[in-house]
Amino acid sequence: MNSILDLILRLDCWLLLAPLLPGIINKVKAWVAGRRGPPVLQLYYDLARLWKKGVVMSTLASPAFVILPAVTWVALLSAAMLMPLGPLGAGLTFRGDALLWLYLLALGRFCTAWAAMETGSAFEGMGTVREVSYAVLAEAALIAAVLTLSVQSGSISWVTMLGPPMGAGAALLAAGLFIVLLSENCRVPFDDPNTHLELTMIHEAMVLDHSGPPLAAILHGASMKLLLFTVLLVQAVLPMSQLKPLAAGAVLACGVLGVTVAVGLVESLLARFAFRRVPLLLTTAFLLCLFALLVAWKGGLA
Amino acid sequence: MSASTPFALLANSGSLPWAEVPAWPVADFIRACSTELGRGARLCSLFGVAEGEATQLVAVLAFDADSTLAVGRSTPMVGSFPSLTPNHPQAHLFEREVWEQHGLTPVGHPWLKPVRRTAGNAPANGEFFRVAGGEIHEVAVGPVHAGIIEPGHFRFQCAGEEVLHLEIALGYQHRGIEEALGGGPYRTTLMQMETVAGDSSIAHATAYVTLLEALAGSEAPLRAQWLRAIALELERLANHTGDLGALANDVAFLPTSSTCGKLRGDFLNLTALLCGNRFGRGLIRPGGSRHDLEPARAEEMLEKLLPALTDTAQAIAWLWDSSSVRSRFEGVGRVFAAQAAEIGLVGPAARACGLVRDVRYDHPAGWHRFAQSPVTVWPGGDVFARARVRSLEIQRSGEFLAGQLICPPEGELRDDLADPEPDTLAVALVEGWRGEVCHVALTDNAGRFRRYKITDPSFHNWSGLALALRGTAISDFPICNKSFNLSYCGFDL
Numbered sequence: 001m002n003s004i005l006d007l008i009l010r011l012d013c014w015l016l017l018a019p020l021l022p023g024i025i026n027k028v029k030a031w032v033a034g035r036r037g038p039p040v041l042q043l044y045y046d047l048a049r050l051w052k053k054g055v056v057m058s059t060l061a062s063p064a065f066v067i068l069p070a071v072t073w074v075a076l077l078s079a080a081m082l083m084p085l086g087p088l089g090a091g092l093t094f095r096g097d098a099l100l101w102l103y104l105l106a107l108g109r110f111c112t113a114w115a116a117m118e119t120g121s122a123f124e125g126m127g128t129v130r131e132v133s134y135a136v137l138a139e140a141a142l143i144a145a146v147l148t149l150s151v152q153s154g155s156i157s158w159v160t161m162l163g164p165p166m167g168a169g170a171a172l173l174a175a176g177l178f179i180v181l182l183s184e185n186c187r188v189p190f191d192d193p194n195t196h197l198e199l200t201m202i203h204e205a206m207v208l209d210h211s212g213p214p215l216a217a218i219l220h221g222a223s224m225k226l227l228l229f230t231v232l233l234v235q236a237v238l239p240m241s242q243l244k245p246l247a248a249g250a251v252l253a254c255g256v257l258g259v260t261v262a263v264g265l266v267e268s269l270l271a272r273f274a275f276r277r278v279p280l281l282l283t284t285a286f287l288l289c290l291f292a293l294l295v296a297w298k299g300g301l302a
Numbered sequence: 303m304s305a306s307t308p309f310a311l312l313a314n315s316g317s318l319p320w321a322e323v324p325a326w327p328v329a330d331f332i333r334a335c336s337t338e339l340g341r342g343a344r345l346c347s348l349f350g351v352a353e354g355e356a357t358q359l360v361a362v363l364a365f366d367a368d369s370t371l372a373v374g375r376s377t378p379m380v381g382s383f384p385s386l387t388p389n390h391p392q393a394h395l396f397e398r399e400v401w402e403q404h405g406l407t408p409v410g411h412p413w414l415k416p417v418r419r420t421a422g423n424a425p426a427n428g429e430f431f432r433v434a435g436g437e438i439h440e441v442a443v444g445p446v447h448a449g450i451i452e453p454g455h456f457r458f459q460c461a462g463e464e465v466l467h468l469e470i471a472l473g474y475q476h477r478g479i480e481e482a483l484g485g486g487p488y489r490t491t492l493m494q495m496e497t498v499a500g501d502s503s504i505a506h507a508t509a510y511v512t513l514l515e516a517l518a519g520s521e522a523p524l525r526a527q528w529l530r531a532i533a534l535e536l537e538r539l540a541n542h543t544g545d546l547g548a549l550a551n552d553v554a555f556l557p558t559s560s561t562c563g564k565l566r567g568d569f570l571n572l573t574a575l576l577c578g579n580r581f582g583r584g585l586i587r588p589g590g591s592r593h594d595l596e597p598a599r600a601e602e603m604l605e606k607l608l609p610a611l612t613d614t615a616q617a618i619a620w621l622w623d624s625s626s627v628r629s630r631f632e633g634v635g636r637v638f639a640a641q642a643a644e645i646g647l648v649g650p651a652a653r654a655c656g657l658v659r660d661v662r663y664d665h666p667a668g669w670h671r672f673a674q675s676p677v678t679v680w681p682g683g684d685v686f687a688r689a690r691v692r693s694l695e696i697q698r699s700g701e702f703l704a705g706q707l708i709c710p711p712e713g714e715l716r717d718d719l720a721d722p723e724p725d726t727l728a729v730a731l732v733e734g735w736r737g738e739v740c741h742v743a744l745t746d747n748a749g750r751f752r753r754y755k756i757t758d759p760s761f762h763n764w765s766g767l768a769l770a771l772r773g774t775a776i777s778d779f780p781i782c783n784k785s786f787n788l789s790y791c792g793f794d795l
Contacts, residue, residue: 033560122441126776189626192554196448197780199441200552271555271626274634275463275777 010091014080018223019043021230021260025187028264043223050216058209061118068115069214072108073221079104080228084159084235086252087245093159098146101158102139105184108221109135116206123198127205130275134190134202137282138183144289145177149236152296162235169295174237176288178259181229183282185222187263189273190281200272230259307338309363309372314665316371317516317728320744323373328359328383331376335361338372339390344659345646346371346731346740348386348396349755350404353378357404362729362742366664371729382407392646395761418473418794425473433459433466441776445474452790460776468771468779470764475794483754487514487588487722496583499758499792504530504537505734506756507586509741512668512730514588517722517745523714524669526590531669532706533573533582535699538735540569542650542692542699543614545787549689550621552780553630561617568610575603590716597710604707611700618693631686635770635782638683647766649737649759650695651786653679654687661733675702683770685778688785722749734759736789758792 023040030037039045055066081091082101090097113132116124148169149161183190186203198205207218234255240248273281310323326334339345343363350357356378363372376383385408386393397408398417408414415428424445432440439460445453453474459467479494495510496503508530515521522530547562570580577585577593585593595603621627637647642655652659660677662670678694680687724747732739737759746752767786771779 029556033556035560122439125439126441188554195552195554197552198448199443199779200777267554268556269624271550271553271624271630273626274630275775277629 006088007091010081010085010088011077013085014077014224014227015220018227019047019220021226021256022193022223024257024260025264025267028261029268032265032268043219047216047220050211050219051213053212055212055214056209058119060120061209065115065118065210066214068111068118069210069217069221072111072115073217073224075104075108075111076221076224076228079108080224082158083228083231084162085231086235086240086248088249090159093157096156098150098156098158098161102143102146105142105225106139108225112206112218115210119209121209123201123205123208126199127201127203127208130202131206134183134278134282137279137286138180141176141180141282141286141289142184144286144293145173145180145236148173148289148293148296151293152299162232163241167295167299169292169299170237172288172292172295174233176285176292177229177233177236178262179281179285179288181226181233181259182263182266183278183285184229185226188267189270190278192272227256230256233259305368307343307365307372308334309338309361309374311370311372312729313369313667314371314661314729314731315512315516315667317519317723317726318373319723320725320727323360323375323727325358325375325377328376328379331359331361331374332384332386334374335363335393336386336389338363339386339392342367343372345390345392345396346729346738347742347755347757348393348400349742349753350400350406351375351744351753352404356380357400357406359383359400359406360727360742360744362740364665364731366659369665371665371731373727373729379406382409384408385410387411391644391765392762395765416473418476420473420476425471425476427455427471427473430457430469430471431459431467433461435461437461438466443779454790456779458771458776458779463775463777465771465774465776465779468768470768472764472790472793475791477791477795479795480754480756483751486751486754492586492588493583496581497791498756498795499736499760499789500581501541501789502537502734502736502739502758502792504533504582504586505732505736505739506741506758507582508534508668509730509732509739511586511588512732513728513741513743514719514722516728516730517726517743517749518720519723520589520717520720522590522668523717524711525594525713525715527669528706528711529576529591529593529595530586531673532595532703533576533585534732534734535703536569536573536576537582538699539614539696539703540566540573541735541787542696543569545784546618546621546689546692546696548787549631549685549781549784550627552784553627555621555624555627558617558621558627561613561620565610565614565617568606568613572603572606572610575599575606587716589719590714592716594715595710600707600710604704607700607703607707611696611704614696614700618696621689622693628686630781631689632684634685634778635774635785636682636684637766637770639681641769642683642766645765645769646762647737648762649733649735650678650688650691651737651763651766653677654691655683656681659738661731661738665731667731673702673706675699685781685785724749736760736787736792737763756795758789758795760788760790760793763788764793 022043079101082097084090113128116128153161191202346364347362359376402419416426419426441458443456445455455471457469495506498506544566547559550558573582574580639655663677675698678691680690722745727744730741740757742755744753770782
């Protein structure tokens with residue numbers, strides 16, 4: 001009975017809190033620009049509105065066009081269940097769950113890319129090509145980060161991997177993971193979530209033809225992914241295992257808020273990069289995570 | 303150079319009897335044009351004048367170094383004429399237009415297709431240039447765009463992210479302005495002129511009333527000319543500021559983007575302070591001006607102008623201080639100076655390629671004969687250079703206005719205007735914020751318009767955008783497009 005209650009609470013936490021993050025980012029951007037900005041809860045309103053709308057289907061698209069966004073959403077939610085939440089621990093934990101976590105993210109991306117190709121639009125094809133090209137580099141950095149955590153803890157299960165505090169590599173890992181977070185969640189300087197220009201879009205171009213509930217699933221899934229990466233970044237870097245549960249929860253919440261505000265500040269103060277410079281930045285992220293891995297590995301030997 | 307030309311010479315905003323415009327058989331006319339273009343003249347306009355079943359071609363050339371315009375024409379002809387385009391690409395759209403409007407075929411034109419002729423409800427775009435090859439993909443954008451902008455179709459030939467070729471098809475906004483002017487001027491003509499390109503209301507209205515004044519053999523009172531110059535610079539300030547904000551927005555640089563949108567409104571409000579309309583509509587009247595700027599309001603304008611200029615300077619400084627912005631602008635969408643001269647670019651786009659080309663300086667008319675500001679030139683021809691020219695012009699327009707507002711000329715606001723002379727040709731060039739606005743009017747024997755030709759700067763510059771895209775990443779199209787910010791309706795007429 002207790003485990004069912006735990007699961008429900010945990011689901012609520014991920015499902016209900018995730019759409020708050022984009023709202024906070026937009027508020028920070030508006031604040032820096034001196035505007036009032038949209039309400040923090042705007043994404044909730046958008047999701048409610050989209051949920052009530054019908055689906056417009058291209059005559060060229062197969063039913064996969066509607067099914068795949070749902071698959072992506074389920075994959076992301078499952079990945080969220082594997083991620084520990086500070087003192088709460090993970091909803092589901094077993095040896096190698098970190099590997100499954102990586103594959104679930106990849107599955108989500110695969111399904112979004114497939115759905116984008118369904119309508120045969122030039123824009124969506126272009127967006128897909130960009131998304132998967134950059135994902136190759138971003139995934140390398142993410143895998144290096146996961147390896148770092150795995151090597152220093154000697155485990156491939158999130159609960160123990162995120163347990164011990166990081167050593168000197170924490171700063172390297174934080175920087176690397178932050179860049180991966182920006183890239184994986186299509187934020188400036190990699191992508192511009194606010195743009196209306198199809199030719200410059202990456203992620204947005206992939207979902208141009210979606211509408212109604214599938215679009216709501218995509219938007220909600222994207223916000224869950226953002227929360228997922230934020231939670232990972234905070235737990236990988238901040239030592240929380242020695243704290244009392246309540247304090248650890250508070251640290252986690254503050255950390256998530258801090259990272260979200262940092263994303264908003266980056267978006268307010270930095271222009272977006274040209275595509276040809278994106279691989280350079282992602283390679284930097286990979287190298288940062290790689291050096292963190294070296295520190296964890298050699299540091300352990302010494 | 304102009305001293306030895308066989309063409310008839312006149313100054314900007316001047317007129318001359320139609321009979322004094324030299325006429326040659328068409329082959330000789332084209333050869334004469336080619337010779338003049340070959341030694342540094344610039345093609346301002348080339349159009350046909352119907353003469354019964356036949357057509358006369360008329361060319362208006364500019365000798366910028368001599369501050370002189372030259373006009374020549376062909377004898378009435380039907381059928382075909384040798385194309386200027388292979389040697390002088392700046393003629394290519396004019397020749398397509400002549401072919402479309404008068405059925406004369408430019409023999410040797412490499413890309414003869416409609417400019418704005420409609421087939422059904424949409425322009426007859428014709429075949430697009432296609433690049434063959436398995437790696438090549440084609441991207442079609444428009445005519446309906448994602449933002450609230452005008453309609454136009456862009457066809458990219460790409461290899462991956464790189465654009466090999468861009469072809470631009472316009473005509474979706476063709477309203478038949480030139481056709482509506484035959485037999486004019488009418489009571490509605492001025493209103494139509496103010497909407498040839500809505501963001502260049504002042505420039506087009508000034509060109510039109512200047513033509514009417516030239517045809518009547520008179521000139522507006524100095525005070526009216528002064529007001530027109532002020533309104534023209536306010537229009538430039540508002541549009542340049544808005545465009546720099548839009549450029550910042552397209553690279554997701556929020557500080558400048560959000561500030562410039564507000565500042566553009568400040569400059570528009572100054573125009574509203576002058577005449578009650580933010581775009582300056584209703585200010586300019588044939589023979590003068592409809593509104594005056596009394597000392598009290600001139601002072602109020604200056605008081606509001608100076609802080610707006612300071613804020614704009616700050617917003618633009620953020621743009622130049624940000625290395626992430628500079629790296630987006632530099633080296634993107636390059637047009638070389640030689641290309642710019644060849645295709646006849648005008649306005650800030652030409653000056654950003656290092657060409658010294660500004661009607662206010664080269665062919666001063668109206669108030670610009672008495673008050674000038676330096677020509678803004680920047681080498682490079684990329685998005686950075688175009689943004690840079692815009693920002694420098696904001697400074698200089700600001701200084702010009704600040705200087706002018708404190709020493710207004712005295713005198714009348716408006717004179718009664720005589721009717722246009724019969725059988726007379728007049729030419730007016732105005733440097734709008736986008737570049738050279740060229741209006742040419744020819745009257746019939748009753749003093750009504752026989753032919754009225756409008757050449758918006760966009761007509762010259764769209765080819766420049768297409769060239770800028772070659773070898774550029776397709777994701778950089780929006781910033782290239784915004785750095786030119788050309789008019790669709792000004793082209794489509």
